[in-house]
Amino acid sequence: MATPAVPVSAPPATPTPVPAAAPASVPAPTPAPAAAPVPAAAPASSSDPAAAAAATAAPGQTPASAQAPAQTPAPALPGPALPGPFPGGRVVRLHPVILASIVDSYERRNEGAARVIGTLLGTVDKHSVEVTNCFSVPHNESEDEVAVDMEFAKNMYELHKKVSPNELILGWYATGHDITEHSVLIHEYYSREAPNPIHLTVDTSLQNGRMSIKAYVSTLMGVPGRTMGVMFTPLTVKYAYYDTERIGVDLIMKTCFSPNRVIGLSSDLQQVGGASARIQDALSTVLQYAEDVLVSADNTVGRFLMSLVNQVPKIVPDDFETMLNSNINDLLMVTYLANLTQSQIALNEKLVNL
Amino acid sequence: MASRKEGTGSTATSSSSTAGAAGKGKGKGGSGDSAVKQVQIDGLVVLKIIKHYQEEGQGTEVVQGVLLGLVVEDRLEITNCFPFPQHTEDDADFDEVQYQMEMMRSLRHVNIDHLHVGWYQSTYYGSFVTRALLDSQFSYQHAIEESVVLIYDPIKTAQGSLSLKAYRLTPKLMEVCKEKDFSPEALKKANITFEYMFEEVPIVIKNSHLINVLMWELEKKSAVADKHELLSLASSNHLGKNLQLLMDRVDEMSQDIVKYNTYMRNTSKQQQQKHQQRRQQENMQRQSRGEPPLPEEDLSKLFKPPQPPARMDSLLIAGQINTYCQNIKEFTAQNLGKLFMAQALQEYNN
Numbered sequence: 001m002a003t004p005a006v007p008v009s010a011p012p013a014t015p016t017p018v019p020a021a022a023p024a025s026v027p028a029p030t031p032a033p034a035a036a037p038v039p040a041a042a043p044a045s046s047s048d049p050a051a052a053a054a055a056t057a058a059p060g061q062t063p064a065s066a067q068a069p070a071q072t073p074a075p076a077l078p079g080p081a082l083p084g085p086f087p088g089g090r091v092v093r094l095h096p097v098i099l100a101s102i103v104d105s106y107e108r109r110n111e112g113a114a115r116v117i118g119t120l121l122g123t124v125d126k127h128s129v130e131v132t133n134c135f136s137v138p139h140n141e142s143e144d145e146v147a148v149d150m151e152f153a154k155n156m157y158e159l160h161k162k163v164s165p166n167e168l169i170l171g172w173y174a175t176g177h178d179i180t181e182h183s184v185l186i187h188e189y190y191s192r193e194a195p196n197p198i199h200l201t202v203d204t205s206l207q208n209g210r211m212s213i214k215a216y217v218s219t220l221m222g223v224p225g226r227t228m229g230v231m232f233t234p235l236t237v238k239y240a241y242y243d244t245e246r247i248g249v250d251l252i253m254k255t256c257f258s259p260n261r262v263i264g265l266s267s268d269l270q271q272v273g274g275a276s277a278r279i280q281d282a283l284s285t286v287l288q289y290a291e292d293v294l295v296s297a298d299n300t301v302g303r304f305l306m307s308l309v310n311q312v313p314k315i316v317p318d319d320f321e322t323m324l325n326s327n328i329n330d331l332l333m334v335t336y337l338a339n340l341t342q343s344q345i346a347l348n349e350k351l352v353n354l
Numbered sequence: 355m356a357s358r359k360e361g362t363g364s365t366a367t368s369s370s371s372t373a374g375a376a377g378k379g380k381g382k383g384g385s386g387d388s389a390v391k392q393v394q395i396d397g398l399v400v401l402k403i404i405k406h407y408q409e410e411g412q413g414t415e416v417v418q419g420v421l422l423g424l425v426v427e428d429r430l431e432i433t434n435c436f437p438f439p440q441h442t443e444d445d446a447d448f449d450e451v452q453y454q455m456e457m458m459r460s461l462r463h464v465n466i467d468h469l470h471v472g473w474y475q476s477t478y479y480g481s482f483v484t485r486a487l488l489d490s491q492f493s494y495q496h497a498i499e500e501s502v503v504l505i506y507d508p509i510k511t512a513q514g515s516l517s518l519k520a521y522r523l524t525p526k527l528m529e530v531c532k533e534k535d536f537s538p539e540a541l542k543k544a545n546i547t548f549e550y551m552f553e554e555v556p557i558v559i560k561n562s563h564l565i566n567v568l569m570w571e572l573e574k575k576s577a578v579a580d581k582h583e584l585l586s587l588a589s590s591n592h593l594g595k596n597l598q599l600l601m602d603r604v605d606e607m608s609q610d611i612v613k614y615n616t617y618m619r620n621t622s623k624q625q626q627q628k629h630q631q632r633r634q635q636e637n638m639q640r641q642s643r644g645e646p647p648l649p650e651e652d653l654s655k656l657f658k659p660p661q662p663p664a665r666m667d668s669l670l671i672a673g674q675i676n677t678y679c680q681n682i683k684e685f686t687a688q689n690l691g692k693l694f695m696a697q698a699l700q701e702y703n704n
């Protein structure tokens with residue numbers, strides 16, 4: 001029995017357009033969303049824990065009506081149907097290492113497999129979900145059935161937990177550009193592991209010439225009271241980088257430009273040269289823009305430009321000379337000391353070996 | 355930092371499977387040459403190492419992990435990696451070998467290369483030349499000919515450019531470690547200097563086409579602005595730390611030198627053989643008196659010669675000092691360049 005996969009609505013922005021206005025005093029027939037969770041089928045109940053459970057399964061998110069979200073699903077009553085998109089929906093923040101892993105496992109897929117799936121690990125935050133790790137899970141998919149090796153998934157999760165105990169199972173990913181019926185089944189598997197799992201698709205078949213990366217959460221849909229179907233609603237995907245990650249990604253991106261996709265790590269002064277070349281490019285772009293737009297320019301851009309120009313500090317030349325000279329002297333002295341130390345230990349080596 | 359025990363099961367399988375590839379590698383290089391001329395790393399591995407340090411290794415602790423890949427001619431290709439849990443919060447029954455075995459078995463199921471080709475470690479300001487690292491790398495290189503240790507310097511990376519280096523032990527050092535004889539005579543025979551302990555292997559980063567596509571996507575979508583830390587002029591903190599570590603090491607080195615000097619002095623005093631002479635004189639006297647001579651006792655039983663201090667530690671310290679000095683020089687070179695650029699800008703302004 002799967003938890004009714006209910007959308008995680010961001011309570012402050014009540015999603016559905018129509019009944020959103022009247023939070024607490026909604027008359028029975030209109031199905032009101034998280035604000036006053038009144039399921040359509042049972043109009044009489046005012047505070048329904050089931051519908052409140054529908055609001056969120058993640059900790060830390062409270063529905064707008066200040067009812068504490070009951071985590072227990074209500075088996076009998078269906079959750080409220082939330083038809084519209086979620087403008088303020090939960091944000092999924094991805095790290096680049098996830099995408100690289102997914103692409104890599106796609107490249108290593110078994111013969112005949114059209115797509116690969118795997119588990120997403122990460123942490124849950126108040127307003128966003130941060131996906132920081134993933135691993136692929138072997139599975140078999142054919143026309144009419146799908147088999148996922150959940151044992152393997154559990155084992156891998158245990159192993160991963162030994163290294164980073166904070167990571168939880170957040171959902172699963174799949175390559176390919178469509179959501180198939182099998183996805184629903186797999187999603188159900190995963191909703192046993194995690195409350196409200198996220199589904200991530202990475203389009204490795206490059207439809208439309210792009211590799212589109214989308215994230216979904218499943219919602220119930222259909223006529224309440226009858227069998228409910230499942231619909232995947234999209235979430236906003238943002239990319240999160242640590243500083244060092246960004247530097248790593250910058251470096252790795254350079255392989256796009258080299259003929260055999262190989263780059264070496266450059267030495268110290270070359271790096272400074274490269275960085276200053278980049279700034280030079282940026283500056284020339286800005287100059288070009290300033291020259292092209294003489295009369296009717298955007299005010300905000302103009303303000304930015306002015307603050308940029310004013311950022312070069314105006315220092316009295318003598319002061320600057322002294323600062324520069326003292327810094328250069330420091331650096332030269334340190335270089336001299338380092339060289340001296342190196343020659344000392346070389347001497348020591350020679351003496352010992354006599 | 356714990357020296358890692360090599361899982362005998364895994365080494366058995368992996369060494370037998372790399373033996374084929376290693377044969378090719380050895381065929382290319384001579385017996386004195388190192389079997390690996392270049393290390394080729396996938397972009398994915400770089401990202402994983404960065405992420406591992408970022409999440410698990412704040413402060414001065416090092417994070418370690420295992421590198422997986424394969425050997426192609428004289429190139430070592432690293433295609434994946436997985437992190438190793440730290441030992442601090444562990445209970446006693448955590449089995450590293452088992453963790454490794456399970457991980458590799460699971461990765462094999464998803465077609466990830468399961469050949470163990472090395473390990474990686476993060477470092478604090480470049481201080482990685484230690485006994486533990488030497489031991490670990492020796493056991494790796496002993497089992498798998500082509501293994502390398504990747505040293506990732508997160509602080510240097512945060513300053514603007516990825517700092518990742520691959521090291522191997524030189525063949526001479528391997529010989530010495532095999533003998534486990536670290537006395538001065540053995541090291542003199544092997545003629546090892548601190549510069550010749552570790553050899554650095556050049557690294558290239560390679561990405562597949564699909565990953566390149568992914569990079570283009572990310573560039574379009576994420577639009578993360580360059581922060582230009584590389585061009586920042588505020589560097590004294592980093593330099594200060596480096597110098598502090600260097601000074602500590604130099605202190606250790608001088609202590610070691612003092613120890614060595616006392617040892618030399620003691621041995622030379624002993625070798626003056628005063629006792630020997632006295633014995634000879636006594637023997638002559640006894641002979642003249644017609645008595646049987648006293649047996650000339652073995653000197654070494656009476657006065658034990660002082661133990662020669664183990665030279666490996668001082669070699670390591672010297673190596674570490676060398677690394678620090680090189681780091682400092684690189685750093686100052688960069689900073690000098692930046693200062694001259696700043697000067698040019700100011701002159702232009704005026």
